Amino acid sequence: MRSQKGMSMLGILVVLLVVGTLGTATVRLAPVYLDNWSLTRVLDGIVKEQSGTATSPAQVRQIISRHFVTNRIEVLSVRDLKISNQDEGVVIDASYEKRVPLMFNVDAVVKFEDAKYVIARP
DSSP states (O other): OOOOOSOOHHHHHHHHHHHHHHHHHHHHHHHHHHHHHHHHHHHHHHHHHHTTSOOOHHHHHHHHHHHHHHHTOOSSOGGGSEEEEETTEEEEEOOEEEEEEEETTEEEEEEEOOOEEEEEOO
16 A cells, blocks of 8 residues: 655645745735845944044934935935934934834734944044
């Protein structure tokens, strides 16, 4: 007697369900990470450009606003940034979280907490 080889119909459905769920999560979450990458790139450029200059938090906010418009950064508003004057320089805190609907009533919450930048004083 020969034994059957391969997956059963139930096994195939389970694999398709897992692959479909992971694919949906990837498609929904990829734009969030791409937006964060763009935000990080813009803020890194501003910090490099302004390091060693005597800038105030208001000037930094104007510079960030111009860069946000130019680079179409919409994931975070300039008003949402915490920009403060501290001993080491102007500190930009761009930490935020984003809620993304995945499917039905299931949402994913993505936190970006390590987005702190310092524009060093001269």
